[in-house]
Amino acid sequence: MHAGLRRRVAALSSRAGNRAPDAGFTLTEVLVSMMLIGIVMGALTTFYANSMSMMGFQRGKQTAIRLAADGIEQVRSLSPAQLLDGRAPCGTATPCGPPVAGVDLSDMAEWDHPTRPAPALRTSDSPTPYNRYWYVGKCWQAAGGGPCTRTTDAVELLHVVVAVTWRDKSCQSSTCTYATSTLISGASDPLFDRSAKAAPPTVRQQADLPGEVDVQISTVTITASGGAPPLTFSATGLPDGLAMASNGQITGTPTRGGAFDVTAIATDGFGNTGSTSFTWTIVALPKLDSPGPQTATSGLAVSFDLKPLLSGGTAPYTWAVTTPGPWGATGLPPGLSLDPSTGVITGTPTQTGPASDVTVTVTDNNGKAASTTFGWAVVSRTTSPQLASPGPQTATKGVQASFDLNTLLSGGTAPYTWAVTKSGPWGATGLPPGLSLGRKTGVITGIPTQTGPVRNVTVTVTDKNGKTASTTFGWTVVPRLTAPTGARTDRRFTPVWESAAADGTGPYTWTYTNLPEGVSMTSHGLIWGDLLFGSRYLTTVTVTDATGATNSVTFPWSVDGSLPDPLVPGLKITAPAGDRTDSVGQTVSVPVSAVGWSGGQTWTATGLPPDVTLKNGVLTGTLKQAGTYRVTVKVRVPVTFTSNGHSFLDDHATVMFTWTVR
Secondary structure: OOHHHHHHHHHHHHHHHOOOOOOOOOHHHHHHHHHHHHHHHHHHHHHHHHHHHHHHHHHHHHHHHHHHHHHHHHHHOOOHHHHHOOOOEOOOOOOOOOOOOOOOOOOOEOOEOOOOOOOOEEEOOEEEEEEEEEEEEEEEEOOOOOOOOOOOOOEEEEEEEEEEEEEOOOOHHHEEEEEEEEEEEOOOOOOOOOOOOOOOOEEOOOOOOOOEOOOOEEEEEOOEEOOOOOOEEEEEOOOOOEEEOOOOEEEEOOOOOEEEEEEEEEEOOOOOEEEEEEEEEEEOOOEEOOOOOEEEEOOOOEEEEOHHHEEOOOOOOEEEEOOOEOOEOOOOOOOEEEOOOOOEEEEOOOOOEEEEEEEEEEEOOOOOEEEEEEEEEEEOOOOOOEEOOOOOEEEEOOOOEEEEHHHHEEOOOOOOEEEEOOOEOOEOOOOOOOEEEOOOOOEEEEOOOOOEEEEEEEEEEEOOOOOEEEEEEEEEEEOEEEEOOOOEEEEOOOEEEEEOEEEOOOOOEEEEEOOOOOEEEOOOOEEEEEOOOOEEEEEEEEEEOOOOOEEEEEEEEEEEOOOOOOOOOOEEEEEOOOOEEEOOOOEEEEEOEEEEOOOOOEEEEEOOOOOEEEEOOEEEEEOOOOEEEEEEEEEEEOOOEEEOOEEEOOEEEEEEEEEEEO
16 A cells, blocks of 8 residues: 555544544545545456456367367378378478468478368357368477487378467457377388388489580489488489589580480488489481482472481471582572472472582581582483383273373473374273373373273383384273272171172172171172171272272271160270371370270280380380381270170270371
């Protein structure tokens, strides 16, 4: 009590002791008493308010503790894999913001975003809304326990923090936080194993890395996933002139071409290592071989491809001729030009001349160039005509034919006169019936009216000066197939009863290849049977008529492999779906797939281009040889079933397609 107030009370007490008992209180004494009562009541009110606020905070905290404990129980009910499902570690792609106030994640590695807060939680004993957050990270803990310290004998665990926030004015910024945590082991045995090691990093496989001699490398970086940071990279077998930094970046300038077997190694913070091996091909600088002396003929078209002379370098390439050169402004004989993108020289020389140097330069995508110089002469056409042989010719009965003999002619002096030796093997005209030769044009045209095997035709050309040239070649007229024609599509179990037909000289003999299973063909051209299996066949029908002339037609025959019974799915190949064309040197990856029966599928493939194989459901390889390949892919499923009156011990489907490699 204040000293002055004590003295005042003491004085009043002294006076009261000197009064008569019924003297009463003075006004001053009453006022002092009321003041004392006000002071005491004010103190009691503040105490009461503080007590109620503290009780509210403690009640809120107890609710938060219950919700956090419930969150921990939910965590313990899940497997480690379920805890990580849908979560991504913090990094460049998914940066993590700070956790809620009051949560410390400094001892967690690779912690991720919290799950989005659930709708506000409310309890029966409190209207205050609560938000609950989960944070998941990695914790390497020593066998003896303790903080998350990365040591070589540490065990990798999952560290889960559950935080609950609620509003209360007694907390900073009116938001209170309660957090608790637990460690989850990914092993079936929760006991620590002193010999346990953290999982090593996984180095990502590399393919199609760039590289050319004398071209700087700066864009290649080896990366890895997993492991304990920091990761340190190293490599063995790198191409000459290249080196790897500890962060995985490869830099330098290759000094030698070739295929290098490289092993990239990542070492994590525990000393654990992961590696991958790959072949890195460094291409040599471009080199352009000399084609040797070239000779062209004035007035005759030229097409000269320079690409076969090129080796090394990196596509695409740009071609150029040194201008001006000995031949003049263009560097080439007048009338010729070089396509800068294809490297092909084309045109028709318009001027004769002795061998003069032509210099061609090719520049690759990296600016590296190579050149070659060769002589090119242009001579006059020969004074006497020359007529080359066209090789065997074939026409079809009833189909328009046209054959220009001028494409076989060189030399001589125009105009020319053309003739066929009459009364030849084909008869009085010397040509297959229905065909005729234009005396001035040198073009054979017409519609053949009679079939026949190979018979010789002799053609003679006479130039303006009376000089002549002749050539003899065989000519066959084959029957025209009028049925089947074009593609055909049917459903499984469709009965087939069709007759093949031809326009030739009967009687006919018919053969076939690659008819759908269940269907056959008689020698008289009747195609019959039930279509038993899908999916796509390249069927060839061949007819030979009475003259011995033979003709064939190949058409795709698609069979829907589904079955009438909806409970029996059947089998149908969905890929590959049709013919394809690719280029030599191209790396291909063509998936194969089927719908219908699931499980137990066995795939085979025949007729593939060299160096292409069927592996793990993909036709893969590098195309090395040009050609046309008839490929057959088949899938088989071991299943026993009955449908549409047929019993099967398995189901299978076949797809055939033509693969052209250019």
